[in-house]
Amino acid sequence: MSATVDDFVKRNETRFLDELLEFLRIPSISTLPEHRPDIARAAQFVADGLTRAGLENVEVVPTDKHPLVYADWLNAPGKPTVLCYGHYDVQPPDPLDLWKTPPFEPNIRDGNIYARGACDDKGQMYMHVKAMEALRSVHGGKLPVNVRFLVEGEEEVGGESISRYVPLHKQKLKADVALVSDTEMFADCVPTLCIGLRGLIYLEIEARGPARDLHSGVYGGAAPNAVYGLIELLAKAKDADGHIQIPGLTDDVIPPAAAELESWSRLPFSEEEFLRDQVGSSSLTGEPEQSVLERVWARPTFEVHGIAGGFASAGAKTVIPAKAVAKVSVRVVPKQNPEKVVASVRKWVASNTPKGIQTEVRVLSASPAAAVNPDHPAIAVAARVFGEVMGRPTVFTRGGGSIPIVGEFAEHLGIPTVLMGFGLPDDGLHSPNEKYRIANYYAGIRTIARFLEEYGRA
Amino acid sequence: MSATVDDFVKRNETRFLDELLEFLRIPSISTLPEHRPDIARAAQFVADGLTRAGLENVEVVPTDKHPLVYADWLNAPGKPTVLCYGHYDVQPPDPLDLWKTPPFEPNIRDGNIYARGACDDKGQMYMHVKAMEALRSVHGGKLPVNVRFLVEGEEEVGGESISRYVPLHKQKLKADVALVSDTEMFADCVPTLCIGLRGLIYLEIEARGPARDLHSGVYGGAAPNAVYGLIELLAKAKDADGHIQIPGLTDDVIPPAAAELESWSRLPFSEEEFLRDQVGSSSLTGEPEQSVLERVWARPTFEVHGIAGGFASAGAKTVIPAKAVAKVSVRVVPKQNPEKVVASVRKWVASNTPKGIQTEVRVLSASPAAAVNPDHPAIAVAARVFGEVMGRPTVFTRGGGSIPIVGEFAEHLGIPTVLMGFGLPDDGLHSPNEKYRIANYYAGIRTIARFLEEYGRA
Numbered sequence: 001m002s003a004t005v006d007d008f009v010k011r012n013e014t015r016f017l018d019e020l021l022e023f024l025r026i027p028s029i030s031t032l033p034e035h036r037p038d039i040a041r042a043a044q045f046v047a048d049g050l051t052r053a054g055l056e057n058v059e060v061v062p063t064d065k066h067p068l069v070y071a072d073w074l075n076a077p078g079k080p081t082v083l084c085y086g087h088y089d090v091q092p093p094d095p096l097d098l099w100k101t102p103p104f105e106p107n108i109r110d111g112n113i114y115a116r117g118a119c120d121d122k123g124q125m126y127m128h129v130k131a132m133e134a135l136r137s138v139h140g141g142k143l144p145v146n147v148r149f150l151v152e153g154e155e156e157v158g159g160e161s162i163s164r165y166v167p168l169h170k171q172k173l174k175a176d177v178a179l180v181s182d183t184e185m186f187a188d189c190v191p192t193l194c195i196g197l198r199g200l201i202y203l204e205i206e207a208r209g210p211a212r213d214l215h216s217g218v219y220g221g222a223a224p225n226a227v228y229g230l231i232e233l234l235a236k237a238k239d240a241d242g243h244i245q246i247p248g249l250t251d252d253v254i255p256p257a258a259a260e261l262e263s264w265s266r267l268p269f270s271e272e273e274f275l276r277d278q279v280g281s282s283s284l285t286g287e288p289e290q291s292v293l294e295r296v297w298a299r300p301t302f303e304v305h306g307i308a309g310g311f312a313s314a315g316a317k318t319v320i321p322a323k324a325v326a327k328v329s330v331r332v333v334p335k336q337n338p339e340k341v342v343a344s345v346r347k348w349v350a351s352n353t354p355k356g357i358q359t360e361v362r363v364l365s366a367s368p369a370a371a372v373n374p375d376h377p378a379i380a381v382a383a384r385v386f387g388e389v390m391g392r393p394t395v396f397t398r399g400g401g402s403i404p405i406v407g408e409f410a411e412h413l414g415i416p417t418v419l420m421g422f423g424l425p426d427d428g429l430h431s432p433n434e435k436y437r438i439a440n441y442y443a444g445i446r447t448i449a450r451f452l453e454e455y456g457r458a
Numbered sequence: 459m460s461a462t463v464d465d466f467v468k469r470n471e472t473r474f475l476d477e478l479l480e481f482l483r484i485p486s487i488s489t490l491p492e493h494r495p496d497i498a499r500a501a502q503f504v505a506d507g508l509t510r511a512g513l514e515n516v517e518v519v520p521t522d523k524h525p526l527v528y529a530d531w532l533n534a535p536g537k538p539t540v541l542c543y544g545h546y547d548v549q550p551p552d553p554l555d556l557w558k559t560p561p562f563e564p565n566i567r568d569g570n571i572y573a574r575g576a577c578d579d580k581g582q583m584y585m586h587v588k589a590m591e592a593l594r595s596v597h598g599g600k601l602p603v604n605v606r607f608l609v610e611g612e613e614e615v616g617g618e619s620i621s622r623y624v625p626l627h628k629q630k631l632k633a634d635v636a637l638v639s640d641t642e643m644f645a646d647c648v649p650t651l652c653i654g655l656r657g658l659i660y661l662e663i664e665a666r667g668p669a670r671d672l673h674s675g676v677y678g679g680a681a682p683n684a685v686y687g688l689i690e691l692l693a694k695a696k697d698a699d700g701h702i703q704i705p706g707l708t709d710d711v712i713p714p715a716a717a718e719l720e721s722w723s724r725l726p727f728s729e730e731e732f733l734r735d736q737v738g739s740s741s742l743t744g745e746p747e748q749s750v751l752e753r754v755w756a757r758p759t760f761e762v763h764g765i766a767g768g769f770a771s772a773g774a775k776t777v778i779p780a781k782a783v784a785k786v787s788v789r790v791v792p793k794q795n796p797e798k799v800v801a802s803v804r805k806w807v808a809s810n811t812p813k814g815i816q817t818e819v820r821v822l823s824a825s826p827a828a829a830v831n832p833d834h835p836a837i838a839v840a841a842r843v844f845g846e847v848m849g850r851p852t853v854f855t856r857g858g859g860s861i862p863i864v865g866e867f868a869e870h871l872g873i874p875t876v877l878m879g880f881g882l883p884d885d886g887l888h889s890p891n892e893k894y895r896i897a898n899y900y901a902g903i904r905t906i907a908r909f910l911e912e913y914g915r916a
Contacts, residue, residue, distance in 0.1 A: 068853030200776065212555075213736065218859055221753035223737045224741075228762045279669070280670065282814055285679045285812075301679045303686070304683060306767065316489065317888070319764075356740055357739075
C-alpha cells in the first residue's frame with residue numbers, strides 16, 4: 001500500500017512542485033497591512049487545495065485579523081482523528097538586497113526552492129494537503145483516519161485569532177492528536193521528532209527615576225538614573241556563569257531523563273561547529289555544568305532583548321534619563337508554571353529595585369512549555385515511519401523556541417502534537433534566501449501519508 | 459550712566475524679546491546632521507546681530523564641523539579686553555511628546571519663554587550682543603572696554619572645532635578675561651558667580667556578541683547577548699551607594715577647602731526642595747557620606763545616558779542582540795587628568811568584559827575641570843555689579859556641568875573666565891519644556907553692560 005503512495009507522489013512530482021511555486025508567489029506577509037489582499041488570496045489558495053484534495057466542510061473563517069481555513073474528512077468511523085495545523089502567512093522578506101533572487105519569485109537552484117515561506121511554513125503545510133490527495137487516490141477515495149485541518153494566517157504575528165478560536169470550538173476541533181510540520185530535522189537526512197518546546201514569557205520592565213530627563217552635569221552624583229537603575233537590576237538576574245539568580249525561577253525545572261540525555265549525546269552535534277557556523281561569537285556562554293543542548297532545550301533562560309530610554313543616537317547627549325524600559329523574556333521548560341514564574345520575577349524586581357528608582361513589570365505574553373510523551377502511540381508510529389522513509393533511525397529532540405499552538409491544543413483540546421518537520425538547520429527561516437529542499441518536500445508528503453496509514457492501522 | 463543703560467534696555471524690551479524669539483525658531487541642533495542648514499542659519503543670525511550691534515571684523519569662520527562666529531571692537535586703548543563666549547547650538551528636543559508647546563515655536567507663559575535653547579545658551583548668549591548695543595547707544599558709539607566675541611555651534615557635541623581654533627589663534631583672541639553666560643543662579647534672585655566646573659569625558663562603549671542577531675529560542679542559554687554583556691559590565695562601575703568602582707577614577711580628587719565648604723553650607727539650599735522640585739524621584743542617590751552639593755559639584759560621576767542595540771520598539775521580538783553601544787560619561791573635578799581617567803576606564807572595561815563578548819571604548823570628547831580664583835579683579839567687579847543689580851550679595855558656587863572652553867581659555871590664552879549666568883535651577887536645560895525667565899534676560903543685559911562699564915573704570 002505504501003509503495004502505491006510513493007508511486008503516486010513520484011508520478012505527480014512536477015505538478016506538486018508547480019502548485020507549491022504558485023502558492024509561494026503570493027506575498028502573504030501577515031505583519032504588513034498592505035498585504036491584506038495577498039493574505040486573502042493565500043487563504044483561498046489553501047481552501048481550494050483542500051477542496052481539490054477531497055476534504056469536506058472547507059471554510060475560510062473570518063477573524064478580527066487574518067482568516068483561518070478549516071476543513072475535515074470524518075468518514076472513517078472507529079479510526080482516530082488527526083488535526084493538521086500549519087500557517088499560510090510569512091515573515092517580511094527584509095533586508096531585500098540580500099536576496100539573490102526575489103523572495104516571491106521562487107527560484108530553483110541545487111535542488112532547493114528559494115522563496116520566502118518555502119520552508120516556513122507554506123512548503124511544509126502544503127505537504128499535508130498533498131498527502132491527503134495521495135492517500136485518497138490509493139485508498140479508493142477514502143482516508144485511513146479521520147482528518148481535520150486548521151490553517152492560520154497570523155503565526156508570524158502572534159497568532160491571536162487562532163488562540164481565541166480554539167477554546168471556543170473544542171467540539172469542532174475534537175481530535176486524538178495534532179500534526180504540525182513547522183520544525184526542522186536535527187541535521188541533513190536525520191529523521192527528527194521534536195518532543196519538547198520551551199514556553200515563552202515576554203515582559204517589559206520599566207524603571208522611572210527623576211520626574212524628567214535631567215542634565216547629568218547639574219544633577220549627576222545625586223539624582224537616580226533610570227537606565228542605570230535598570231542596568232543594576234537586570235545585572236542581578238544572572239551570575240557570571242549564566243545561572244539565573246531570581247529566586248523561584250528554576251524551582252520546578254526537571255532535568256531530562258538519563259535516557260533522553262543519552263540519546264542527545266548520540267546526536268550529530270559539534271559544539272565547535274555550532275559556535276563557528278551558527279553563533280559566531282568568541283565563545284559560547286551559559287551554565288558550564290550543562291551541555292550546550294541542555295542549555296538551549298532544557299534550561300530556562302533570562303534574556304534582555306533591548307532597552308529603550310535615554311540617549312542612544314549618534315553623538316553625545318548628557319542626560320540622566322527619567323525612564324527606561326527593557327524588553328525581557330524568560331523561556332520556561334516543562335512543569336514550570338508561567339504564572340508562578342511571572343510572580344517570581346515581579347517579587348524579585350520589587351526587592352531588587354535600586355534606591356530612587358520605581359519599577360513596573362508588564363506581561364506581554366506567557367505560554368507554558370510543551371512536552372510530548374515519546375511513548376504515545378502516534379509518536380511511536382511517526383518515529384517508525386519517518387525512520388523507514390529516511391533510512392535511518394528517528395531521533396527525538398527538543399526545541400528551544402516556542403510554538404504556542406502546541407500548548408493551546410494541549411490545554412483546550414487535551415491532545416498531544418506530533419512535531420514532524422522536514423526543514424534543515426540552514427534553511428534560513430526569517431532570513432534572506434530562505435529555501436526548502438525539494439527532495440524533503442516529496443519525502444514529507446510520503447512520510448505524512450504513510451504515517452496516517454500506519455496510525456489508522458495501529 | 460548705568461541708569462541710561464537701564465533706560466535703553468527698558469525702551470527696547472519688546473524688540474530685544476522679538477529678536478530672541480526669532481533666534482529660538484532656528485532648530486540649530488548640533489548633533490543631528492539633517493540640521494546642518496539650521497546651524498548655518500543660526501551662525502549667520504549671530505553674525506548679523508553682532509554687525510548690527512556695531513562690532514567690527516565680523517566673521518563666520520568655517521570649521522570641519524559647525525562654524526564659529528568671531529567679531530571684535532578694539533577701539534578703547536588702555537582699557538582691558540573682554541572675550542565674550544557663548545554657543546548658538548542646542549540639544550535635541552526629545553522626547554518631543556513631553557513638550558507642552560513645540561520646542562522651536564517659542565511660547566510665552568507666566569513670564570517665561572518656553573523653547574529649546576531659551577536659556578542654554580541662545581537666550582544667555584544673545585544678552586551679550588544686546589549689551590553691546592545698549593553700551594554703544596549710551597556711550598556715543600563706543601564701548602567702555604575692548605571686546606572680542608567668539609561664539610560656537612558645537613558646545614552640545616563636544617566643541618572640537620573651537621578646541622582646535624583657540625590654540626591656533628592666541629593673538630587674535632588675546633584678552634584679559636573671558637565672559638561666559640551659560641550657568642545659572644543658585645536660586646531665584648540670588649546673584650551667583652560660578653568659580654569651578656567639572657570636566658567631561660564622553661565615551662561610547664560597544665559590545666559585540668554573536669555574528670548576527672540570533673533567535674533567543676534556538677540559541678538562548680548558550681549564545682552571548684551583547685546587550686546583557688554590556689549591562690553586566692556597566693553594573694560593575696558603581697556600588698549600590700554610588701561609589702565608583704573603577705580603579706584609578708577617584709585617585710586625584712581633592713576635597714573642597716574648609717572655607718569653601720563653609721560658604722556652601724550658608725547657601726539657600728534645601729535637600730528636600732531639591733529632591734521634590736528639581737529631581738522628582740522617590741529619593742536622592744549617590745555617595746551618602748558626601749553632602750548633596752559636594753556630590754554634584756566636587757565629586758566625579760559615572761553616568762550611562764542610554765544603550766542602543768537589540769529590540770526596543772512596541773511589541774515583542776525575541777532576539778539575542780549581536781551588538782550594543784552605551785553612551786557613557788565621566789565627570790571629572792579639578793586636578794583630575796582626563797587622559798589618565800580614559801586609560802583607567804579602558805583598562806577596567808578590558809578586564810571586566812564578560813565571557814563571549816568583545817568590547818571597544820571610543821572617546822567622543824575629554825575635557826578637564828576648571829577652577830577660577832575668586833580674588834581676580836574681574837571677578838570682584840562682576841560680583842559687586844551683579845549684587846547691585848539684583849539687590850543682594852553675590853554668592854560663589856561651583857557647577858557640576860562642564861564648559862570645556864573655560865579650561866581651554868585658561869590653558870591657551872592664560873585668562874580666567876567670569877561665569878555670570880542668569881538661568882534658574884528649574885529652567886530645564888536639556889529637558890522638555892526648557893524655559894528662560896524674560897525678566898532675567900533683561901536683567902542679564904543690564905548686568906553685563908554695567909559689568910563692562912565698571913570693569914573699564916577699574
